[in-house]
Amino acid sequence: MTRLFIPKDAAALALGAEKVAAKVLAEAQARGVDVEIVRTGSRGMLFLEPLIEVETAEGRVGYGPVKASDVSSLFDAGLLNGGAHALGIGRVEDHPYLKRQTRLTFARCGIVDPVSLADYAALDGWKGLARAIEIGPAATIAEVTASGLRGRGGAGFPTGIKWKTVSEAPADRRYIVCNADEGDSGTFADRMIIEGDPFALIEGMAIAGVAVGATRGYVYCRSEYPHAIKTFNEAIAVARAAGYLGPNILGSGLAFDLEMRTGAGAYVCGEETALLDSLEGKRGIVRAKPPLPAHKGLFGRPTVINNVLSLVAVPHILAKGGEFYASFGMGRSRGTMPIQIAGNVRFGGLFETAFGLSLGEIVEDIGGGTRSGRPIRAVQCGGPLGAYLPVSQFDTPFDYEAFSKKDALIGHGGVVVFDDTVDMAQMARFAMEFCAIESCGKCTPCRIGSTRGVETVDRIRAGVKVEENIALLEDLCNTMKFGSLCALGGFAPYPVTSALRHFPEDFAPRHAIAAE
Amino acid sequence: MGGTMSGASNWNAERAAQIINEHLGLEGPMLPILHALQDEFGYVSADAVPMIAKALNLSRAEVHGVTSFYHDFRHEPAGRHVLKLCRGESCQSMGSEELARKFLAGRGLEWGGTTADGDLTVEAIYCLGLCACSPAAMLDDELIGRLDAETLAEAVDTVSI
Ligand SMILES: Cc1cc2nc3c(=O)[nH]c(=O)nc-3n(C[C@H](O)[C@H](O)[C@H](O)COP(=O)(O)O)c2cc1C
Ligand code: SF4
Ligand code: FES
Ligand code: FES
Numbered sequence: 275m276t277r278l279f280i281p282k283d284a285a286a287l288a289l290g291a292e293k294v295a296a297k298v299l300a301e302a303q304a305r306g307v308d309v310e311i312v313r314t315g316s317r318g319m320l321f322l323e324p325l326i327e328v329e330t331a332e333g334r335v336g337y338g339p340v341k342a343s344d345v346s347s348l349f350d351a352g353l354l355n356g357g358a359h360a361l362g363i364g365r366v367e368d369h370p371y372l373k374r375q376t377r378l379t380f381a382r383c384g385i386v387d388p389v390s391l392a393d394y395a396a397l398d399g400w401k402g403l404a405r406a407i408e409i410g411p412a413a414t415i416a417e418v419t420a421s422g423l424r425g426r427g428g429a430g431f432p433t434g435i436k437w438k439t440v441s442e443a444p445a446d447r448r449y450i451v452c453n454a455d456e457g458d459s460g461t462f463a464d465r466m467i468i469e470g471d472p473f474a475l476i477e478g479m480a481i482a483g484v485a486v487g488a489t490r491g492y493v494y495c496r497s498e499y500p501h502a503i504k505t506f507n508e509a510i511a512v513a514r515a516a517g518y519l520g521p522n523i524l525g526s527g528l529a530f531d532l533e534m535r536t537g538a539g540a541y542v543c544g545e546e547t548a549l550l551d552s553l554e555g556k557r558g559i560v561r562a563k564p565p566l567p568a569h570k571g572l573f574g575r576p577t578v579i580n581n582v583l584s585l586v587a588v589p590h591i592l593a594k595g596g597e598f599y600a601s602f603g604m605g606r607s608r609g610t611m612p613i614q615i616a617g618n619v620r621f622g623g624l625f626e627t628a629f630g631l632s633l634g635e636i637v638e639d640i641g642g643g644t645r646s647g648r649p650i651r652a653v654q655c656g657g658p659l660g661a662y663l664p665v666s667q668f669d670t671p672f673d674y675e676a677f678s679k680k681d682a683l684i685g686h687g688g689v690v691v692f693d694d695t696v697d698m699a700q701m702a703r704f705a706m707e708f709c710a711i712e713s714c715g716k717c718t719p720c721r722i723g724s725t726r727g728v729e730t731v732d733r734i735r736a737g738v739k740v741e742e743n744i745a746l747l748e749d750l751c752n753t754m755k756f757g758s759l760c761a762l763g764g765f766a767p768y769p770v771t772s773a774l775r776h777f778p779e780d781f782a783p784r785h786a787i788a789a790e
Numbered sequence: 791m792g793g794t795m796s797g798a799s800n801w802n803a804e805r806a807a808q809i810i811n812e813h814l815g816l817e818g819p820m821l822p823i824l825h826a827l828q829d830e831f832g833y834v835s836a837d838a839v840p841m842i843a844k845a846l847n848l849s850r851a852e853v854h855g856v857t858s859f860y861h862d863f864r865h866e867p868a869g870r871h872v873l874k875l876c877r878g879e880s881c882q883s884m885g886s887e888e889l890a891r892k893f894l895a896g897r898g899l900e901w902g903g904t905t906a907d908g909d910l911t912v913e914a915i916y917c918l919g920l921c922a923c924s925p926a927a928m929l930d931d932e933l934i935g936r937l938d939a940e941t942l943a944e945a946v947d948t949v950s951i
Contacts (some may be wrong), residue, residue: 279813288920288935317946320922459878462919497862498918500931535818536825539861541916555820555846557859573817615922617883622922645884654879658916690921692883704879 275308276354279327279334280592281384283316283469284501285462287515291324297342298326301349309354315470317384318624319371327366330356336366345470347678368736368745371621374640376602378590378610379583380463380626389508391516392471400518402589407526411441414485418588420596422608427453427544427581428656428685428761430674433588436578436759439568441486443576450482450491451553451572451579455537455544458657460616460688467612468502469494471586472509473518476532478585481592482522482578483530491532492572492756493582494549497539506534541658541712545760546579559714560760581686583612587724602628607673615641617654617690634668636692648693652777654701656685658708659765661690662701681768698777702770709766712713719754720763726750727770737783744774744781798832798867805830806838810845820846824863833864842910869904869911871949874928877914878919886937889925890914901947909950 280286280295295311302309316323325338326348335356337348344361349357352362363369377383394400406414419434440448452475456464468475479491495503510532513519519528535553537543543552547561550572571577587609591599600608607629613636615622620642637643637653644650652662661682663670670676677684692701706727713721730747734740751767758764774781799805809826813819823842827834827848834857834915875890894912897905904911920926923935929945 284918284933285920285923285935288918288926288933309928323923456919457917459917460880460921461917462921465919498915498928501933533816535821537862538821539862539915540860552821553818555818555856557856567911586831617880617921624922637931658879688880688921690880690883696883699884701879704882712916 275310276626277329278309278311278354279314279329279502280311281316281323281325281470282313282501283323283466284499285320286316286323286325287464287501287596289323292343294324294326294340294345301345305349305353312387314386314468315383315388316624317366317372318380318466318626319369319621320623321365321621325363325366326353326500328353328356332356333365333367333709336363336369337361338363338686340352354784364684368520368533370602371623371625371640375626376610376628377626378599378602379474379586379612380467380471380624381590382474383467386471388472388505388576389512390474391512391548394471398593399473399589400477400524402592403477403480403484403518404524404749405592407524407528408482411487413487414481414592415441417592417596418485418548421587421591421599422603422606423584423587423595423599424607424674425581425589426583426587426611426686427499427546428458428683430684433580433584436568436580437485438481439566440488440576440578443569443668445576447490447575448486448488449572449575449577450479450486451550451577452489452493452585453544453546453549453581454493454502454580455493455549455578456499456686457541458543458660458686458688460654460657460690461614461686462616463614463687465502466624467586468499471507472506473513473590474586475506475582476509476513476519478588479532480519480530481588482580483586484526484528485580487528488578489531490552491530493534494543494553495534496535496537496544499695503534503536508569509723510534540714542714542760542762543710545762546672549579550577557714559716560762583686588763603673604628604671604673607675611672611684613672614686614688615691616688618644618693619691620645629671629673631672632668633663633670633672633689634665636672638668641689641691644693646693646695648695650691651694651696652692652698652701654690654769655688656683657688657760658705659683659687659768660685661768662698663772664776666776681772683768698773698780699731699735702773702781703728703735705766705769705773706731709762713762714760717759717763719757720759720766723750723754723757724766727754727766731770734781740781740783745753748774799830801831801835801837803837803841806835806841810838810841814845820853824857824860828863833868836865836913869908871910871930871946873910873912873946874915874918875912876920876924876926877918878915878921880917881924881926884924888923889937889939889942892939910946
């Protein structure tokens with residue numbers, strides 16, 4: 275019996291993994307050979323998906339990207355013994371794309387069967403939770419604080435401090451809420467980990483529960499991720515049946531249980547207070563702070579709300595110690611960041627590494643430049659509210675503070691590459707349009723300003739009173755930046771002003787006329 | 791959420807009441823109810839609004855406010871198949887806007903529109919988390935990455951009757 279591994283990660287499925295798996299099975303049957311196909315998450319080398327791996331004496335050997343029509347020739351080449359083939363990449367873990375990474379959060383993703391407890395336990399699963407239970411709430415929070423972990427959802431707030439606040443808030447009940455809304459274009463790390471290693475999120479949330487004295491958790495996942503939702507619900511059922519969730523987790527006498535909830539296509543529901551309102555069954559309108567969710571969160575109770583990646587970093591931090599995690603990174607950005615390389619790029623995928631790589635290294639060395647083969651012109655970091663960086667800023671290190679010095683965002687770690695055919699005035703328009711579509715409507719600068727922004731960019735592109743309208747647009751951006759309650763209206767100006775500053779030629783009248 | 795519309799059943803108040811009831815034990819049952827109704831019927835009928843309001847002890851206006859806030863909930867049935875084309879920045883960097891423009895024009899559709907034969911509804915979506923294989927789309931429950939005009943037409947023709 276030979277074991278084969280084929281991802282069922284959504285991106286692999288979108289590239290035909292299901293057909294490939296069916297073909298492999300059919301081919302094996304036709305040839306009378308015995309194979310077991312394990313469906314895994316993705317390794318994150320999305321340019322190689324669908325990637326087939328075969329277990330051999332030398333380790334797991336890979337082939338990709340495989341089309342169903344390649345399968346027969348793969349068998350001819352001795353796929354089951356790791357035979358040579360044009361699609362062969364050798365031992366998967368030796369692939370330079372993986373070798374250059376530091377995988378802490380994504381250590382198991384793409385390797386294990388996502389809902390196999392045996393696989394999870396074999397690769398250090400539940401060790402963090404066991405230790406949290408052993409050392410107790412205060413010491414658990416101290417480990418997370420020592421790790422220097424900052425929220426991976428965008429704002430970069432220290433996770434340990436958030437947990438401490440919740441643990442100290444008097445309450446009859448506390449909640450753990452996981453933000454799996456992942457609305458930023460260019461990001462897919464939350465999706466990948468939920469599909470590829472869901473027990474890690476369950477363990478992270480259980481640790482948070484132990485740390486702050488919460489017995490109930492919710493994962494709020496965007497509806498655009500049906501596969502993640504399905505896998506996670508399976509994982510919850512398996513974990514509960516085995517006593518990792520429920521009234522007596524790991525025999526500790528402590529209770530913790532979880533439920534997954536589905537969002538409904540509103541970007542603003544990624545904002546933590548809008549998310550809480552949405553979970554409560556209301557419209558997703560941003561709440562004014564204070565009170566902080568840590569004091570009055572879900573149903574008015576003290577609530578830890580953290581991004582998926584923040585929570586998945588925690589089991590590792592508890593198992594290996596906060597100091598170990600903190601030994602990676604630079605400045606006040608400690609640990610690793612799962613960077614998502616996307617857009618018009620040759621080697622798109624997930625690249626987890628310590629903070630500090632330069633943007634140029636990320637998109638050129640690792641990403642391999644554009645997929646179109648044309649020169650890179652701009653890179654948008656941090657999603658729809660993040661700045662566009664020009665090539666002249668490629669020396670910027672991937673670090674919260676270094677980015678913020680350039681009026682840019684790391685956000686959730688998405689990096690979207692554009693080639694030289696991009697029209698930056700059009701991208702500025704889109705930023706405003708997106709804000710108008712997704713605004714929760716609570717503040718005027720965001721709700722009305724964004725629509726005015728679209729109209730103003732349209733006038734500029736049409737060559738109407740260009741200088742005046744550019745001044746107006748900058749003014750509008752300022753009003754939104756300082757007059758909005760949350761970062762949707764507050765940050766939507768960043769892509770606009772960065773486009774104006776770094777690519778002024780795209781707003782010039784000559785260009786507007788030439789483009790029409 | 792996606793779903794083959796051909797699997798949706800016709801509006802049925804009794805069935806709707808049953809669905810609403812099944813969710814009343816949850817904390818914050820509103821969104822789970824709306825999703826379950828849409829999964830069953832393909833849209834959230836205006837007839838469901840007073841039923842939900844009564845069950846959750848809310849005003850009709852409050853329930854209506856929720857159903858209209860979220861982009862996912864439809865207020866009328868969609869076509870037999872639903873195509874969601876991604877318009878996020880990453881997909882734009884790979885030419886999704888041009889692809890969509892041509893596709894819509896070719897079928898005589900606007901965003902959100904349904905073909906005259908009721909076969910296909912085309913909606914915009916902002917990121918499917920497939921940004922390393924842009925442009926991306928979801929056709930009913932099927933995800934498609936690295937789309938071009940040819941693969942898009944092929945996928946749509948395959949599901950069409
Ligand atoms: C408009 C908007 C959208 C957001 N979307 C997300 C999101 O999709 N996922 C996320 O984790 N945080 C998102 N955030 C940030 C959250 O408000 C919050 O900071 C985060 O969930 C806290 O978790 P962390 O400390 O682990 O990062 C968003 C914020 C804003 C203003
Ligand atoms: S800035 Fe926009 S999204 Fe944020 S609270 Fe104001 S209106 Fe709502
Ligand atoms: S509520 Fe009026 S500006 Fe924010
Ligand atoms: S932007 Fe289209 S899949 Fe992310």
